[in-house]
Amino acid sequence: MIQAIGRRAVAAVEAVGRVGHFVLDMVRAVPDVATWAGPAVVQMRRIGVDSIPVTLFIAAFTGVVLALQASYTFTGAVPMYFVGTLVGKTMMLELGPVLAGLALAGRVGASMAAELGTMKVTEQVDALETLAYDPQSYLVVPRVLAGTVMFPMIIAFAVATGIVTGWLTSLVLLDLSTPDFLKGLKLFYRFKDTWFGLFKSATFGATITLVGCMVGLSTRGGAEGVGKSTTRAVVYSAVLILLLDAFWAVLLL
């Protein structure tokens, strides 16, 4: 029993050490701009532009449901223009970043782990090194940078979409007027609502891409190893998003 606890403790410390080492290597590779600048643009398109449809789809239906649930909760107790307040606040502070983050953990994190894992087991990563490229500069920095920059942008679109569908739902299904919805939307709005959500999104983007790269580049074995890495990347990213979400709420709200 004590041995098992000891082994787990050692494994946990080793894992933290590996993460620290990986992040340090990545930071050391940042000055090599000439190597990562080109791939970063490609990754921004892949992570950013290609993720927009799925993110907007999720945000659109979230906005609809939020408006309906707000109406269900407030009817007879709270003025209906609070529907706008709830839709706006919830989309900006919580559901926009977290739901999109979880969806993108699956889309971006999994594909990154699978791509880099395949490169690892087919010796493409070794080949890069023999061509005098640092895998951190060529593979990791562009992906993490693209995730950190593009996630807030995607999620800004998602938040806007959720608010628009919430407004349309209020108009069509709840008989709430546009001035009333906007009144609610503005009621408790603070600029912090915007930057908090976007900052949180940037940290989600950095986390998902970092986990995808780390797990992918530590892949061993063949197709089975790639499959395991893909699953691990999604699970770790999802857990870390939820932990980070709570962490930022405690620290910044």
Added chain:
Amino acid sequence: MIEFQDVHKAFGAKQVLGGLSLKIADAETLVIIGYSGTGKSVALKHIVGLLQPDSGDVIVDGRAVSTLDRDGLTALREGIGYVFQFAALFDSMTVADNLALGLRRRRELSDEEIEDRVREALALVDLSGTEERLPAELSGGMRKRVGIARAIALRPRYILYDEPTTGLDPVTSAVIDRLMVRTREHLSVTGVVVTHDMRSAYTVGDRIAMLYEGRIRQVGTVAEIQETEDPVVRQFIEGRPE
């Protein structure tokens, strides 16, 4: 010159290299033969710093690979071409981009010069016209030849071949052998070839070294190896089960 100095390497409890010492002279092609799993590829990876020895060292042009910092390792790798067992082509890139990637790293070349080098290297491996094809559209032999072209395009001082003929039919293997010989003649490079294909070893090697239980069992010219009295080497080169 490349020199292994008493190199030891273990993966977990498995000792792979147990005191490997070997010298590879400039402009020669040395073939390392040995049973599967005896550490031939592991030895090769030590030369470019993909693996670090547990003890001992690999010296390339007077510099110990394990002591090189990031810039030193980059400089070392710029002088070495590496041909991987399964080619390790970047599957999202065209053949031309696979070849150009290493050249773009050497920032002194213009785009036109890079294109010329790519064309020239593909011509040398008889693959002119495949520039825009993806690796998935090539046969196993063609992929290996692109892997060789990628190494040649860099005009390196050393080329390391990891099992270049494994998995190929005899005719394609002979084509690859001829390419390795042609590469040495055209570019005067030092070559290290890891293989267990004896026909290939006799064709391309100036000297042959047999790796056995983590050390060099015997090293000598092709003729010396063919006439060896060592029972282990004899059994291996004759392919006898016992």
